[in-house]
Amino acid sequence: MAENSVLIVDSDPKSRDTAAWLKGAGFRVTTATTGEEALNLIDNQDFSIMLLDMRLPGKHGLGVLKEVKVKRPWMQAIVTTDHPSVESATEALKQGAADYLVKPFSPEELEKLVKDTIKSGSKQKTVSVQIKAKTTPAKITSQATFVISTESLKNLVNNLIRERETIGVKAKQGKFSFDKIKNFDELALDYDVTVNPPTAFFIPACETILRYKRGDNPEITPVTDSTPRVLIGVHPDDINAINLLDEVFMGNNPDPNYTARRQNTLIIGVDVLTPLTTSFAPSMGTYTADSGFDLLLTDIGNSSYMITVGSEAGAQILARYAQVREPTVAETARQKQVREEALSKYRLFLDMPREKIPHLLDTNYDNPYWKSRSEACLNCGSCIMVCPTCFCFDVQDDVSLNMVDGERVRKPDGCMLVDFSKVAAGANFRGDKLSRFRHRMYHKGKYMLDRYGKFGCVGCGRCTVTCLAEIASPLEAYNAIAASEKAKDKARRTITNTRPQPELYLPHMASITRITQLGAREKLFEFKLKDGHKLGHRPGQFVEVYVFGIGESPISLTSSPTRDHTFEVAVRNVGNVTGALHNLEVGSPVGIRGPFGNGFPLEQMEGKDLLLIAGGIGVFPLRSLIEYVLDRRESYGHINLLFGSRSPSERVFSEEMAQWAKAPDVTFMETVDKGDDTWTGNVGVITTLIPKVQFDPRKTVAVVVGPPIMYRFVTNELKKRDLADDNIILSLERKMKCGVGKCGNCQINGVYVCQEGPVFSLTRLRTLREAI
Ligand SMILES: Cc1cc2nc3c(=O)[nH]c(=O)nc-3n(C[C@H](O)[C@H](O)[C@H](O)COP(=O)(O)OP(=O)(O)OC[C@H]3O[C@@H](n4cnc5c(N)ncnc54)[C@H](O)[C@@H]3O)c2cc1C
Ligand code: SF4
Ligand code: SF4
Ligand code: FES
Structure with missing residues (x-):
C-alpha cells in the first residue's frame, strides 16, 4: 500500500477542492465518483484511507463501505455527508467507519482528521474530531x-x-x-x-442515629x-x-x-x-x-x-x-x-417481560421450586448484604464504659437471616428456609413494585456471584417458575415530601408516674409525656418504649385515650428491654416514640354488638378498647367479653375484669386452660367459650387478640357461627424495630405490619399468605 494514499469517493464537484487540499498536504490522492468505480479501484489497489460520501449515484455510500470492509477490512474510512443524522452516523460507525464528517469542513480540520485516523491505524475505532463543535457550550443546563x-x-x-x-x-x-x-x-x-x-x-x-446521656x-x-x-x-x-x-x-x-x-x-x-x-x-x-x-x-x-x-x-x-x-x-x-x-455483551435475560413477574408470583406461591431450591440455603445472608436494593435494618443501643453516654446505632439486617422474624411470643414467622427464600424473591419481584412502583431487583448480578449455594439469582427463580408454568400450561409513586422528619427516630421524653405489679412477670406502667401533651392514640396502637442505654420495644397501649393525660402500657418481662423496664422506678425517665400502627376499626364497630376475645397477654391491647367502648357505652350495642389464660396464676387485670363484668349490657366469660384448687370457673381453651356466647352474626364485630396459635382455632369457631370475614378483626405480633415502615422487620408478604397493622380484618389476612 502506498503510504498516505487517499481515495476520495464523491460525486460532488466540490470534492475536487478536497483532493487539492490533501494533495497540498502531501497525500497521494485518487478519486472516484461512484461506488462501483471505487470498488473496482480497491480490487487492484490498497489505500491508507478513503473519504466516502454517503450520497453517491447508484450504490449508496454505506453499501459501498460494507463491501470495502469485506475486501479490505484494514482500510480506514471516513464517511462524509451534508445531511447528518444520529441514525446515519450510528450506522456508519456500525459498518466500520472510523469517523463521520459533516460537510462543509475546513482544510485544517480535514487534514488533522485524516492524519489522526491513519495514525490510529488498526487500533479500536474512535471518534476523534469535532467538526463544527463549539469549544464551550453556551449554557450548561440540566439534561444537556x-x-x-x-x-x-x-x-x-x-x-x-x-x-x-x-x-x-x-x-x-x-x-x-x-x-x-x-x-x-x-x-x-x-x-x-x-x-x-x-x-x-x-x-x-x-x-x-442518636446519642444519649443517661x-x-x-x-x-x-x-x-x-x-x-x-x-x-x-x-x-x-x-x-x-x-x-x-x-x-x-x-x-x-x-x-x-x-x-x-x-x-x-x-x-x-x-x-x-x-x-x-x-x-x-x-x-x-x-x-x-x-x-x-x-x-x-x-x-x-x-x-x-x-x-x-x-x-x-x-x-x-x-x-x-x-x-x-x-x-x-x-x-x-x-x-x-x-x-x-x-450486546449481556448474556442473561428474563424469559418473559418483567411486567409479568408479579402475576407469575401471584399464581405460584406454592410452586415446589421454592422448597427444592431453598433447601440448599446456608442462611449466610450474603445475598442481602451485597444487594443494592436491600435496605432492612436492626437498631441497637450501645452504652459507653462510663455507663452514662451512649448511642443508638442501626445496622443492615435482612429477611434471609434466621432471627429476623422472631417475636416475643416465641414464634418465628419466617423460621424455615422455604419461607425466607420465597419471601426474598417475592419482595424483589412483587412487594416492592406494589408498594413503590419499582422492582426490588435491578439485575446487578451481585447475589448470583456471592451465593455459595448458587440459588440466590432472582432471574433464575423467575425463569424457573415461568418454565414450570409453561409446562402446566403501577404506577410510580412520586416523592411528594422529601423534607426529612427529624423526629422520626427521636423519642419524646416521658416519665413513669405509676407502676403496678400485675402478675409474676407482668407490670403495668403509667407514663406522662414531659411536655404535658396527651399521647393522642387510638385503642390498638402501640408505642416504642425506650429504656435509656438498653433499647426500644414495641408495646401496645393498654389505656384508653378517653382517660386522662397519662397513658399506660402493660409489659411482660421477657428479655433485655422489658427486663430493664421492670427494673425502673416511679419517676424514672423513658423515651416514647409513636403512637404507631392503625388501631382497632372504631368506625366500623360503632352501633354494632361487640365480641371481644383475648388470650393471655392479648388483654393488654384489648383493655384499651374495652375502656374506650365502656366510656362511650351509648355508641355500641351488647358487649361480649371472653378471656382465656393458661392457668389461674397467670390471670391479669382480674379486679378490672370483675368491674367490666358488672357494666351495663355486658356478658362476661372467662376460662383457664388448666385449673387449680382455687379455680371454680370454666376450664378449657378459649374456643370452648365461643359456642356458649349469644350473638347475631349480622350485627356483630369480633375483635380477637392473643398468641398466634389461638387465631386459627378461634376464627374457625367464629366462622362456624357465620360471622363474615370483614367482621373478624385480629391484632398481629411481629418483630418491630423502626415502627415507621423502614426497617423491614415486621413485613408479612408485601405488607408492613407497623404501618398497615397490627390490626387486620380476616378478609385482609386471607390475602397475606404468611399471616396466620
Ligand atoms: C405491636 C406489638 C405490641 C406489643 N405489645 C406488647 C405489650 O403490650 N406488652 C408486652 O409485654 N409485650 C408486647 N409486645 C412484645 C414486646 O415488644 C417484646 O416482648 C419485646 O420487644 C421484647 O424485647 P426484649 O428486649 O425485652 O427482649 P429480647 O431479649 O430482645 O428478646 C426476647 C424475645 O422478644 C423478641 N423481640 C425482641 N425485640 C422485639 C421487637 N422489637 N418486636 C417484637 N419482638 C421482639 C425477640 O425476637 C425474642 O424472641 C408487643 C410487640 C409488638 C410487635
Ligand atoms: S441481582 Fe437483584 S437481588 Fe441480586 S443483588 Fe442485584 S439487585 Fe439484589
Ligand atoms: S440464598 Fe445464598 S447467599 Fe442468600 S442466604 Fe442462602 S446461601 Fe446465603
Ligand atoms: S417495624 Fe420497621 S418496617 Fe415495620
Missing part, C-alpha cells in the same frame, strides 16, 4: 449532554477531591469496590461490578451525617437502585439520616462498558439511567467522554471545574453505539 476530555474530567475530579469526601471505583486484587480516592488516577471507570454496592454509603454498615435528666440528640460526598463511577443499575431507596426513605415518613446523606452526596454515574456475566440489568430495565445522577459519563474513546447533566448541582460543578463542549453528531452516534455494544 456535552463532551469532556479525560484531562478536563481529571481536573473536575481532583477539584471535587479537594472539596468533599470522594468515593470512587477502585481496582483491588482483581475485583472492584467503592472506596475513598485521593486522586483521579486511582479511578477504574471500566469495571464490571463492585463488590460493595454504592448504596452502602447511604445505608452504612453501622450508623449512629441520668435523672437524660438527654437525647439526633445524629445525622451531612458530610459532603461524591460517588464516582456508579453504574446505571446501581443508580436505579438508589432511585428505589429514595422512594423508600424519602417518600412517606422521610428518614432524616438517609435524607441527609443523600442530599449531601453527588452521584457521577458511568455507563457500563463491560457487564458482569451474571447481570441481567437490561431485563429489569436498568442498564441505562434517565435520572438519579448529577452527571453521567459515557466513555466514547479517544480520551473523551460524553457527560450528561442530571441535576442543577451537576451543572454547577461542571461549569465550575470543567471545560466541555457540545458534541458532534458523530460523537452522539458513538455514545449510542457504545451503549449498544455494551448491551
Whole structure:
C-alpha cells in the first residue's frame, strides 16, 4: 500500500477542492465518483484511507463501505455527508467507519482528521474530531449532554477531591469496590461490578442515629451525617437502585439520616462498558439511567467522554471545574453505539417481560421450586448484604464504659437471616428456609413494585456471584417458575415530601408516674409525656418504649385515650428491654416514640354488638378498647367479653375484669386452660367459650387478640357461627424495630405490619399468605 494514499469517493464537484487540499498536504490522492468505480479501484489497489460520501449515484455510500470492509477490512474510512443524522452516523460507525464528517469542513480540520485516523491505524475505532463543535457550550443546563476530555474530567475530579469526601471505583486484587480516592488516577471507570454496592454509603454498615446521656435528666440528640460526598463511577443499575431507596426513605415518613446523606452526596454515574456475566440489568430495565445522577459519563474513546447533566448541582460543578463542549453528531452516534455494544455483551435475560413477574408470583406461591431450591440455603445472608436494593435494618443501643453516654446505632439486617422474624411470643414467622427464600424473591419481584412502583431487583448480578449455594439469582427463580408454568400450561409513586422528619427516630421524653405489679412477670406502667401533651392514640396502637442505654420495644397501649393525660402500657418481662423496664422506678425517665400502627376499626364497630376475645397477654391491647367502648357505652350495642389464660396464676387485670363484668349490657366469660384448687370457673381453651356466647352474626364485630396459635382455632369457631370475614378483626405480633415502615422487620408478604397493622380484618389476612 502506498503510504498516505487517499481515495476520495464523491460525486460532488466540490470534492475536487478536497483532493487539492490533501494533495497540498502531501497525500497521494485518487478519486472516484461512484461506488462501483471505487470498488473496482480497491480490487487492484490498497489505500491508507478513503473519504466516502454517503450520497453517491447508484450504490449508496454505506453499501459501498460494507463491501470495502469485506475486501479490505484494514482500510480506514471516513464517511462524509451534508445531511447528518444520529441514525446515519450510528450506522456508519456500525459498518466500520472510523469517523463521520459533516460537510462543509475546513482544510485544517480535514487534514488533522485524516492524519489522526491513519495514525490510529488498526487500533479500536474512535471518534476523534469535532467538526463544527463549539469549544464551550453556551449554557450548561440540566439534561444537556456535552463532551469532556479525560484531562478536563481529571481536573473536575481532583477539584471535587479537594472539596468533599470522594468515593470512587477502585481496582483491588482483581475485583472492584467503592472506596475513598485521593486522586483521579486511582479511578477504574471500566469495571464490571463492585463488590460493595454504592448504596452502602447511604445505608452504612453501622450508623449512629442518636446519642444519649443517661441520668435523672437524660438527654437525647439526633445524629445525622451531612458530610459532603461524591460517588464516582456508579453504574446505571446501581443508580436505579438508589432511585428505589429514595422512594423508600424519602417518600412517606422521610428518614432524616438517609435524607441527609443523600442530599449531601453527588452521584457521577458511568455507563457500563463491560457487564458482569451474571447481570441481567437490561431485563429489569436498568442498564441505562434517565435520572438519579448529577452527571453521567459515557466513555466514547479517544480520551473523551460524553457527560450528561442530571441535576442543577451537576451543572454547577461542571461549569465550575470543567471545560466541555457540545458534541458532534458523530460523537452522539458513538455514545449510542457504545451503549449498544455494551448491551450486546449481556448474556442473561428474563424469559418473559418483567411486567409479568408479579402475576407469575401471584399464581405460584406454592410452586415446589421454592422448597427444592431453598433447601440448599446456608442462611449466610450474603445475598442481602451485597444487594443494592436491600435496605432492612436492626437498631441497637450501645452504652459507653462510663455507663452514662451512649448511642443508638442501626445496622443492615435482612429477611434471609434466621432471627429476623422472631417475636416475643416465641414464634418465628419466617423460621424455615422455604419461607425466607420465597419471601426474598417475592419482595424483589412483587412487594416492592406494589408498594413503590419499582422492582426490588435491578439485575446487578451481585447475589448470583456471592451465593455459595448458587440459588440466590432472582432471574433464575423467575425463569424457573415461568418454565414450570409453561409446562402446566403501577404506577410510580412520586416523592411528594422529601423534607426529612427529624423526629422520626427521636423519642419524646416521658416519665413513669405509676407502676403496678400485675402478675409474676407482668407490670403495668403509667407514663406522662414531659411536655404535658396527651399521647393522642387510638385503642390498638402501640408505642416504642425506650429504656435509656438498653433499647426500644414495641408495646401496645393498654389505656384508653378517653382517660386522662397519662397513658399506660402493660409489659411482660421477657428479655433485655422489658427486663430493664421492670427494673425502673416511679419517676424514672423513658423515651416514647409513636403512637404507631392503625388501631382497632372504631368506625366500623360503632352501633354494632361487640365480641371481644383475648388470650393471655392479648388483654393488654384489648383493655384499651374495652375502656374506650365502656366510656362511650351509648355508641355500641351488647358487649361480649371472653378471656382465656393458661392457668389461674397467670390471670391479669382480674379486679378490672370483675368491674367490666358488672357494666351495663355486658356478658362476661372467662376460662383457664388448666385449673387449680382455687379455680371454680370454666376450664378449657378459649374456643370452648365461643359456642356458649349469644350473638347475631349480622350485627356483630369480633375483635380477637392473643398468641398466634389461638387465631386459627378461634376464627374457625367464629366462622362456624357465620360471622363474615370483614367482621373478624385480629391484632398481629411481629418483630418491630423502626415502627415507621423502614426497617423491614415486621413485613408479612408485601405488607408492613407497623404501618398497615397490627390490626387486620380476616378478609385482609386471607390475602397475606404468611399471616396466620
Ligand atoms: C405491636 C406489638 C405490641 C406489643 N405489645 C406488647 C405489650 O403490650 N406488652 C408486652 O409485654 N409485650 C408486647 N409486645 C412484645 C414486646 O415488644 C417484646 O416482648 C419485646 O420487644 C421484647 O424485647 P426484649 O428486649 O425485652 O427482649 P429480647 O431479649 O430482645 O428478646 C426476647 C424475645 O422478644 C423478641 N423481640 C425482641 N425485640 C422485639 C421487637 N422489637 N418486636 C417484637 N419482638 C421482639 C425477640 O425476637 C425474642 O424472641 C408487643 C410487640 C409488638 C410487635
Ligand atoms: S437481588 Fe441480586 S441481582 Fe437483584 S439487585 Fe439484589 S443483588 Fe442485584
Ligand atoms: S440464598 Fe445464598 S447467599 Fe442468600 S442466604 Fe442462602 S446461601 Fe446465603
Ligand atoms: S418496617 Fe420497621 S417495624 Fe415495620
